[in-house]
Amino acid sequence: MRVKGSGRRSTVTVISEESAETSLQKLAATLQIAADGECLRQALTHRSAAKQHNERLEFLGDSVLNCVVTIELYARYPRSREGELTRRRAQLIQESTLAEIAREIDLGSALRLGPGEMKTGGHRRDSILADAVEAVIASVHLDHGWDAAYTLVVRLMGERLNMRPQLPAKDAKTQLQEWLQGKGMELPQYELVDTVGEDHRKTFIGSCRIADPPLRCEGTGSSRRAAEQAAAAALLKALRQ
Numbered sequence: 474m475r476v477k478g479s480g481r482r483s484t485v486t487v488i489s490e491e492s493a494e495t496s497l498q499k500l501a502a503t504l505q506i507a508a509d510g511e512c513l514r515q516a517l518t519h520r521s522a523a524k525q526h527n528e529r530l531e532f533l534g535d536s537v538l539n540c541v542v543t544i545e546l547y548a549r550y551p552r553s554r555e556g557e558l559t560r561r562r563a564q565l566i567q568e569s570t571l572a573e574i575a576r577e578i579d580l581g582s583a584l585r586l587g588p589g590e591m592k593t594g595g596h597r598r599d600s601i602l603a604d605a606v607e608a609v610i611a612s613v614h615l616d617h618g619w620d621a622a623y624t625l626v627v628r629l630m631g632e633r634l635n636m637r638p639q640l641p642a643k644d645a646k647t648q649l650q651e652w653l654q655g656k657g658m659e660l661p662q663y664e665l666v667d668t669v670g671e672d673h674r675k676t677f678i679g680s681c682r683i684a685d686p687p688l689r690c691e692g693t694g695s696s697r698r699a700a701e702q703a704a705a706a707a708l709l710k711a712l713r714q
Contacts, residue, residue, distance in 0.1 A: 496579075496582045496583040497513070497514065497517070497583050499579070499582075499583070500517075500578065500579065500580060500582075500583040501513065503578045503579070504578065504609070504613075504625060505625075505628070506613055506616075506617060506621065506625070507616075507617070510612060510613070510615075510616035510617065511615075511616060512530060512611070512612035512615045512616050513609070513612045513613075513616065514585075515527055515530060515608075515612065516530050516534075516605065516608035516609045516611065516612035517580075517583050517584050517585055517605060517608070517609070518584075518585040519584060519585060519586045519587065519590060519595065519601060519605075520672070521586055521587030521588075521589060521590045521595070522585040522586050522587045522590075523585065527604065527605060527608035528604075528608075530607070530608035530609075530611040530612055530615075531604045531605075531607045531608045531611070532611075533611035533614070533615075534606070534607030534608050534609070534610040534611030534612075534614070535566075535607045537610050537611060537614050537622055537626070538566055538607055538610055538626055539562070539566060541622070541623050541626040541627065542562050542565050542566055542626065542630065542634075543558075543562060545627060545630075545634055546558050546561050546562055546565075546634070549634060549635070557638065560638045561638045564638050565630060565633055565634070568599055568600060568603040569599060569603075570633065571602065571603035571606045571607065572599035572600075572602040572603045572606075574606055574629050574630075575602035575603065575605060575606050576602065578629070580602060580605055580606065580609070581596035581597060581602060582596065584596050584601070584605060586601075589671075589674075590674075600695065606629070610622055610625060610626060613625050644702055644705075645702045645703070645705040645706035645709060646701060646702055646705045648705075648709055649661060649681070649705045649706075649708060649709045649712075652709060652712065652713075653683070658683065658685065659683060659684060659685065661681050661682060661683050661705065661708065662681070662682055662683075663679060663680065663681055663701045663704070663705075664679065664680045664682075665677065665678075665679055665697055665700070666678040666679060666680050666691060675695075676693055676694070676695065677693065677694055677695070677696060677697045677699065677700040678691060678692075678693050678700055679691065679692055679693075679694070679697060679700030679701040679703070679704045680692075680704055681701065681704035681705045681707070681708045682708075683708070688708060688711060688712070689708075690704050690707035690708040690711060691704055691707070692704035692705070692706065692707055
């Protein structure tokens with residue numbers, strides 16, 4: 474149930490406990506797991522909503538996901554080389570794929586978010602959705618065991634496990650490295666310059682520089698890696714001008 478204030482300027486949205494519980498039950502039914510697991514509610518709790526949140530579960534779930542996907546790919550593609558298997562796995566466990574899975578099972582409606590994240594649509598953000606998928610996988614592993622978690626991962630991945638990997642476009646850091654190597658120049662150095670914003674919505678500022686010619690560019694992103702990629706793209710653009 475959503476209740477909106479009657480004031481002309483203030484609008485307050487309240488999601489009832491009954492609605493949250495209904496979403497939890499629906500998600501558990503979709504995942505074919507029990508809804509009373511001790512870890513499931515924590516897996517659906519973002520750090521903006523409570524002190525006991527899902528980040529530790531996300532850490533565990535990332536490893537469980539990696540292991541299951543690796544075992545499945547190894548068994549399904551006996552003729553594939555390591556490089557191809559690695560590319561397949563990278564595409565299956567990347568943030569965009571996990572966020573896609575989260576939307577398929579309507580995981581966002583079951584998330585517990587703080588007021589700030591609710592206001593900015595956190596339940597639709599890829600990073601939050603992907604992290605929650607990993608946390609849910611971990612919760613199933615802890616509450617129901619390895620076999621249940623393995624079955625869940627295979628079910629969530631579905632036909633993606635059988636799809637041919639798409640060749641990813643080279644990222645900015647790779648393009649910059651290859652450009653410099655082609656010119657016989659030294660490789661760049663990266664540095665984290667600063668972080669700004671609240672803990673759950675930090676912006677990272679990174680730099681990329683080369684000594685000869687002396688050139689330095691900065692970039693920003695939602696993670697250190699993203700900031701470094703942005704800085705590399707800026708440096709490469711400057712070199713090509």
